[in-house]
Amino acid sequence: MLKTWRFHGGLRLPAHKHLSAHRPIVNAELPKQLIYPLQQRPGVQLKPTVVPGETVLRGQIIADSDHFLATPLHAASSGTVKAIEDRIIPHPSGLSDQCIIIDTDGRDEALTSERVADYRLEPASSLRTKIRQAGIVGLGGAAFPTSIKLNPGPQRHIDTLILNGAECEPYITCDNVLMQAEPDVVVQGALILMHALQVGNGIIAVEDHMTEAFQALSSAIEQSKDLRLTVIKIPALYPTGGEKQLIRVVTGKETPSGGIPADVGVICQNVGTAAAVYNAICRGLPLTERVVTVTGQGVKQQQNMRARIGTPISDLIKQCGGYQDTVERLIMGGPMMGFALPEDDIPIIKATNCILAAAGSEVATSKETRPCIRCGDCAKACPVDLLPQQLYWHSRAGNLEKCKDFSLFDCIECGCCEVVCPSQIPLVQYYRAAKSKTIAKAKEAEKAAIAKRRHDFLLERKAREQAERAERSRRKKEALAKLKAAETATEGAE
Amino acid sequence: MKFSTVMSPHLQPVNSVDRVMLQVLLALIPGIAAMTWFFGIGVLINIALAVIAALLAEASILGLRGRPISATLKDLSAVVTAVLLAISLPVIAPWWITVVGSLFAIVIAKHLYGGLGYNPFNPAMVGYVFLLVSFPMQMTAWLAPVELSSVALTEIDWLKLIFLEQLPDSVNFDAVTMATPLDSVRTQLGLGRSVPEIQTDSAFGFIAGKGWEWVAGGYLLGGLWLLWRKIIGWQIPIGLLLGLGLFASICYAIDSNQFALPSFHLLAGATMLGAFFIATDPVTAATSVNGRIIYGLLIGSLVYIIRVWGGYPDAMAFAVLLGNLTAPAIDYFTQPRVFGQKT
Numbered sequence: 148m149l150k151t152w153r154f155h156g157g158l159r160l161p162a163h164k165h166l167s168a169h170r171p172i173v174n175a176e177l178p179k180q181l182i183y184p185l186q187q188r189p190g191v192q193l194k195p196t197v198v199p200g201e202t203v204l205r206g207q208i209i210a211d212s213d214h215f216l217a218t219p220l221h222a223a224s225s226g227t228v229k230a231i232e233d234r235i236i237p238h239p240s241g242l243s244d245q246c247i248i249i250d251t252d253g254r255d256e257a258l259t260s261e262r263v264a265d266y267r268l269e270p271a272s273s274l275r276t277k278i279r280q281a282g283i284v285g286l287g288g289a290a291f292p293t294s295i296k297l298n299p300g301p302q303r304h305i306d307t308l309i310l311n312g313a314e315c316e317p318y319i320t321c322d323n324v325l326m327q328a329e330p331d332v333v334v335q336g337a338l339i340l341m342h343a344l345q346v347g348n349g350i351i352a353v354e355d356h357m358t359e360a361f362q363a364l365s366s367a368i369e370q371s372k373d374l375r376l377t378v379i380k381i382p383a384l385y386p387t388g389g390e391k392q393l394i395r396v397v398t399g400k401e402t403p404s405g406g407i408p409a410d411v412g413v414i415c416q417n418v419g420t421a422a423a424v425y426n427a428i429c430r431g432l433p434l435t436e437r438v439v440t441v442t443g444q445g446v447k448q449q450q451n452m453r454a455r456i457g458t459p460i461s462d463l464i465k466q467c468g469g470y471q472d473t474v475e476r477l478i479m480g481g482p483m484m485g486f487a488l489p490e491d492d493i494p495i496i497k498a499t500n501c502i503l504a505a506a507g508s509e510v511a512t513s514k515e516t517r518p519c520i521r522c523g524d525c526a527k528a529c530p531v532d533l534l535p536q537q538l539y540w541h542s543r544a545g546n547l548e549k550c551k552d553f554s555l556f557d558c559i560e561c562g563c564c565e566v567v568c569p570s571q572i573p574l575v576q577y578y579r580a581a582k583s584k585t586i587a588k589a590k591e592a593e594k595a596a597i598a599k600r601r602h603d604f605l606l607e608r609k610a611r612e613q614a615e616r617a618e619r620s621r622r623k624k625e626a627l628a629k630l631k632a633a634e635t636a637t638e639g640a641e
Numbered sequence: 642m643k644f645s646t647v648m649s650p651h652l653q654p655v656n657s658v659d660r661v662m663l664q665v666l667l668a669l670i671p672g673i674a675a676m677t678w679f680f681g682i683g684v685l686i687n688i689a690l691a692v693i694a695a696l697l698a699e700a701s702i703l704g705l706r707g708r709p710i711s712a713t714l715k716d717l718s719a720v721v722t723a724v725l726l727a728i729s730l731p732v733i734a735p736w737w738i739t740v741v742g743s744l745f746a747i748v749i750a751k752h753l754y755g756g757l758g759y760n761p762f763n764p765a766m767v768g769y770v771f772l773l774v775s776f777p778m779q780m781t782a783w784l785a786p787v788e789l790s791s792v793a794l795t796e797i798d799w800l801k802l803i804f805l806e807q808l809p810d811s812v813n814f815d816a817v818t819m820a821t822p823l824d825s826v827r828t829q830l831g832l833g834r835s836v837p838e839i840q841t842d843s844a845f846g847f848i849a850g851k852g853w854e855w856v857a858g859g860y861l862l863g864g865l866w867l868l869w870r871k872i873i874g875w876q877i878p879i880g881l882l883l884g885l886g887l888f889a890s891i892c893y894a895i896d897s898n899q900f901a902l903p904s905f906h907l908l909a910g911a912t913m914l915g916a917f918f919i920a921t922d923p924v925t926a927a928t929s930v931n932g933r934i935i936y937g938l939l940i941g942s943l944v945y946i947i948r949v950w951g952g953y954p955d956a957m958a959f960a961v962l963l964g965n966l967t968a969p970a971i972d973y974f975t976q977p978r979v980f981g982q983k984t
Contacts (some may be wrong), residue, residue, distance in 0.1 A: 403981045476646075476651065477642075483650045487644065510653065511650075518759065520658055520757065523928040523929070568656070569658045570658050576648050
């Protein structure tokens with residue numbers, strides 16, 4: 148057993164994982180319609196490569212972009228592009244944005260796939276390109292392009308790959324069941340990632356309650372006969388699945404504030420991502436489906452579903468027997484960091500690990516906010532060792548400079564402080580608002596600086612032009628005067 | 642289907658101010674029970690008076706400030722302040738002492754600074770000190786423990802004593818009152834007796850005075866329960882007891898005739914009440930983990946210094962208020978290192 152470290156704070160939350168942890172992965176039915184938001188992440192907008200009316204096949208790229216944080220989007224089944232129009236997208240804002248709508252034809256025809264015979268013979272750059280072309284992003288929830296993570300640059304020496312199997316948020320079990328059902332795929336994916344990174348040390352971390360997954364992975368590793376890969380159990384303490392927290396627990400290393408894991412020689416990937424990488428490289432399948440946990444007391448049958456990306460949530464709920472009458476909130480992600488959706492016609496996206504249909508008794512419905520009594524429970528719970536209370540006072544007062552002094556941007560918005568706050572203050576909301584205000588202010592300052600530079604330049608140019616004009620007219624006058632003097636001289640001489 | 646949207650985290654909060662305050666009140670029960678047992682029902686009358694006055698004061702000032710009244714009263718913070726004040730007062734204090742102290746605590750010390758969470762000084766202790774400096778005679782008239790008193794007071798006698806300031810005809814004032822153990826150590830030392838001699842007096846029980854040590858034990862019990870329930874952290878009470886204990890041990894080691902045993906100081910007066918219930922008031926204490934240890938040590942040391950060399954036999958109120966003064970500075974200098982940042 149490898150030694151594990153711990154991070155400050157964190158919470159032991161009621162797990163609620165029994166609702167779905169021991170249920171097999173069910174293949175979701177092919178939906179009538181698939182919906183693909185073109186905005187992958189804030190600021191990364193894909194351009195459609197198909198037009199309405201066009202027929203598409205499963206695995207065909209339907210949108211892409213040159214943006215370095217963009218990955219292509221693939222149709223998850225065959226059909227016809229019905230429209231490219233505004234739909235509500237799965238985003239905390241609940242805004243509408245451009246989406247590609249595909250009417251499926253039920254035939255589920257796929258493009259012929261290209262597989263790699265032996266990934267060990269492929270150079271890292273070619274694997275990265277293939278991983279990008281397969282549309283693979285981090286499936287743990289952040290959806291960061293995997294190909295970029297695999298390219299940390301020559302200045303950083305990577306020695307360890309950590310596969311994140313610690314599903315620290317309550318309710319979510321999609322990674323757990325995937326590790327149980329397809330341990331070989333996860334292990335092979337990990338080996339591909341290790342090859343792409345040229346690292347000799349791979350660790351799969353699972354939470355201590357995932358006994359079955361631990362055993363399945365252990366025997367898969369044994370079968371692979373690759374001793375560079377190990378699997379360890381880590382304590383179930385929220386947010387141990389946060390990237391920097393996990394690295395701390397597994398290696399004892401602290402990722403520097405503002406830095407990335409590669410700065411301490413570690414790359415972290417979700418276990419689902421590893422499986423997707425295996426499917427892309429060895430089976431030639433782009434990312435068009437994933438395992439989603441549909442759970443909560445608000446749905447009749449909780450289960451883990453392998454669903455096509457783009458499937459409307461309402462379709463999945465229907466296959467789970469529909470809602471219970473007690474359903475109160477529909478959350479994409481977990482109850483700590485997931486966001487509430489305004490309706491269920493929204494599709495699942497690559498980052499969707501969980502659909503939580505929560506009953507009223509499972510979520511905070513009416514918080515009775517009281518003044519802060521400075522109890523300090525928030526600081527004790529903070530996994531980053533911030534002072535949430537000071538951040539609260541300063542963000543509430545709009546004192547953004549002070550917020551920065553108290554390391555506002557190190558906050559990972561995990562919600563621990565808010566859950567333990569006896570005054571039930573919506574702390575995370577204050578931090579989010581302060582962060583966006585700070586960013587907006589910085590942007591404004593940048594704009595103002597550009598405008599000022601332009602204005603200064605204009606003034607300078609005007610002054611220069613004026614000086615040049617003055618100089619020209621002076622020279623002209625001089626020349627005239629000389630001419631006149633010469634004339635008078637010749638006249639006088641005559 | 643449509644749903645309402647709110648921001649994460651969605652999980653229900655695990656705690657509430659109301660619950661914290663209620664548990665503090667429950668934890669006070671053993672101490673109050675011991676006090677009633679050894680000193681009579683006066684303490685219960687004081688508690689009732691203080692609570693009624695505090696709730697009325699809080700309700701009216703909330704009304705004046707245009708704040709929600711019933712929701713705020715429900716947080717029980719005013720009740721906690723009132724009870725802490727009431728149990729700090731002499732049990733035979735006249736009714737107006739209790740009422741005036743309670744009003745001062747709520748109106749001046751709490752609401753003039755903005756109400757719950759905003760007051761820099763512990764309201765109960767502000768009320769106590771205000772009474773102590775304004776009405777020293779009433780505030781130092783402590784009742785003898787029941788077992789040492791020749792007089793048994795009935796319920797009617799108690800009501801007359803507190804509301805009309807009348808004792809039964811056959812009883813004079815000096816027959817019912819008695820110096821507290823802390824007070825008698827102080828005055829007797831002044832008369833040239835040594836601590837071991839003083840402690841042979843009838844008022845001294847096993848460790849810290851008949852009755853008194855049991856009351857302290859009651860608060861200790863309640864305090865340990867609060868620790869176990871994680872309503873308070875260990876840093877302030879342990880720091881306080883350690884600060885006081887260390888100081889007392891050193892002085893006792895130097896001269897056991899002039900300085901009482903550390904165990905006496907730990908169980909006498911308001912030490913246990915202060916350590917677990919008063920210094921731990923989160924609003925007025927330091928907030929960082931290390932800061933709270935320092936804060937506790939500071940108050941503990943101040944208690945000893947004032948008891949032994951200062952002008953008052955017990956010193957919890959002054960020590961806590963002085964500690965309150967230092968809390969912001971302590972917090973400033975004890976900020977933790979943020980994950981991933983260099984110091």
